[in-house]
Amino acid sequence: MAWYHKLFNLEEKQNPAQVYLGGTVESSREYTQNYESFYESLEIVNRGVNMIVDDTAEIPAMIVPIEAARGVVTGVKRSKVFQLLNKQANPFQDISAFKRNCITDFLIDGNIFIYYDGAHCYHLPADKVRIETSRETLVEKYLYNDIVYTPDEIIHIKENSFHDIYRGVSRLKPALRTMILMNRMRNFQDKFFENGAVPGLVLKSPNTLSDKIKERMILAWQQRYRPDSGGRRPLILDGGIEVDALTQQNFKDLDFQQSIADNEKIILKALGIPPILLDSGNNANIRPNMRLYYLETILPIVRKMNHAYGRYFGFTIREDVTNTPALQxxxxxxxxxxxxxxxxxxxxxxxxxxxxxxxxxxxxxxxxxxxxIAGSAVNPSQGGRPEEENNDE
Known part of the structure; x- marks a missing residue:
């Protein structure tokens, strides 16, 4: 900004597009309660998320010993950054717990917010952090409940997003419909067994029965013919009453086993996990799929975090995969x-x-x-052109 801009009340934007993008408050775009509920209730979601969280948290950071650039904060030594990223982020958590909290937020909400107080790093719940955008730069401030943080106090790691430059999208969002469908299948199974686990049956009577007799027969059938309370007790049907099936469905058709297996693969693919890694019956291609899993799912998350750390502290930070068996x-x-x-x-x-x-x-x-060294053991006086015989003698 030139000296005459303030004199003539002229305003110069650092980012020309921010005048159209700034001036808003960006809250979490995700209703994370849905994802949290499925994470706790659906086995495949829990297992898939835990795999990514645990594997990502185990990859240490390597501070490259080259000339540091100017970061958001200055004066932080390379040894201090190494300690924050690999040893202890704050006095109250071990580094594994800190990383796992951050990565869980990254998968569930699509964002990670880390507060740096000048000495330690603290994780802020992503769904409760709001971003107040700026018309001049990018971010005016961060709001967590009633606490205000300046942009130089927060390290923000953002997942990919098409609609928003401020907040990322949860990796579970593309699989939300599939998770809802699986949950409904489970609920149907629960209700089916709670109601007696009896497929639809019809009692046919040759005579017209009163409503009172119908209700009494239905009640007697429910009490005596319940597989969950005694199995198949024999019933005596008198008066010409016959039993007929309402549908042709059986117990095997109602377990949705194939549909659930297909939906589990969809969820794993949405998370970026090759389904073969959780298929215990096939170990033929485990190693190439494990390498693919690390290269296309784990390492991109690690690099996003390292780039954010590097910009904030002013160092080049890379992943250290020396002790990662799948990449060796x-x-x-x-x-x-x-x-x-x-x-x-x-x-x-x-x-x-x-x-x-x-x-x-x-x-x-x-x-x-x-x-x-070929031929080094041969006597140099031997070999060569053979001597010619003298025919004159």
Whole structure:
């Protein structure tokens, strides 16, 4: 902004589009109670969310030792950032619990809000945080209940969203219809067994019965012919009464087993989990699918968090997958690979040992110079062109 802008009451926008986007208060776009209820009641939702949360929380951050850029906050040392991201975010939580709370919010609400007080990081429930937008920059302030936070106090990690540049969309939202359908199937099964677990039957009588007799017969049938309270008790039908089935449905058709299995796969795909990972009957392609799961689901979440941390603290932060088994090659392939690098003079023996998880040994910090040693044990005085015979003799 130039000096004459204030003199002539001129306003210059840092982001020209913000004049049309700012000036609003953005609350959570998700009714998270639905997702929380399904997370607690549907087994596949609970298992899928827990897999992503636990696997993501176990990947540590690596602070790249290069020249730091200017972050939102300044003066924070690299060792302090490493401690906040890998050791202890605050005095009241271990780092795993802190990360798991943040990632659960990321999946359920689509956002993570972290408050940094200058010394420690604290997680704020995403569904209770409101964003007051700015007409000049991006965010004017953050509101949590009655507490106001400035933009330089909050680290915001946002999930992808098409309609909003301020808040992300829950990963469970595309599967909401499927989760509702599965919940209705379960409720139908519960009501079916609560009502006696008897498919629709018709009692046919040759005579016209009064309403009082009909009600008495229905009550007697419900009391005596209940599989949940005694099984199939025999009934004596007199007066020409016959039993007929109202429908052709049986117990096997009412368990929705195939439909539930198909819907579970839809939910897992919406979360980004290959269904084969939870199919105990097929272990043929576990490793490539596990690698796909990490590359396309876990690591993108980790990188979004690391980019937000990096912008805030001013460091380049990357994921450390050294101890992640799914992303490591087979030991035999790794040993052959590093052996070829050592023999070719690319890396030292100790560097290869470090990559393979072994300790350093003395005298192995020099590069090996490749040499062609073929034929080195042959006497140089032997061989060559054979001597010519003298025919004159």
């Amino acid at each position: 090659p087979e030991l035999r392939d790794a040993a052959a690979y590093y052996t070829s690098l050592v023999n070719a003079g690319v890396i030292t023996t100790n560097e290869a040992r470090e990559k393979l998880g072994y300790d350093f040994i003395d005298g192995q910090d020099e590069i090996r110079v490749p040499q062609n």
